[in-house]
Amino acid sequence: xxxxxxxxxxxxxxxxxxxMVAKIATGEIEEELTTEPQDTGPKRSxxxxxxxxxxxxxxxxxxxxIAAQGAAARWGSNTDSEAA
Numbered sequence: 001x002x003x004x005x006x007x008x009x010x011x012x013x014x015x016x017x018x019x020m021v022a023k024i025a026t027g028e029i030e031e032e033l034t035t036e037p038q039d040t041g042p043k044r045s046x047x048x049x050x051x052x053x054x055x056x057x058x059x060x061x062x063x064x065x066i067a068a069q070g071a072a073a074r075w076g077s078n079t080d081s082e083a084a
Contacts (some may be wrong), residue, residue: 008033 003009008031011017023029055063 010019020029024031058066
């Protein structure tokens with residue numbers, strides 16, 4: 001039986017999963033949840049290293065292009081058409 005993100009048991013098939021959700025919702029069965037924190041330290045440190053390595057590998061011009069694209073996506077402006 002597969003496990004969920006917090007280690008809970010889940011049926012593999014769709015119908016079995018739907019039946020289990022209905023039983024949990026009606027109180028027919030009690031869901032056992034674990035409150036153990038997940039160890040995200042290695043993933044976080046790897047992500048931080050990767051971002052720094054990518055920034056070091058990019059040229060200042062390319063970083064500026066990426067930043068402009070991000071700002072345009074956030075603020076809805078199109079910097080290419082404004083410059084033309």
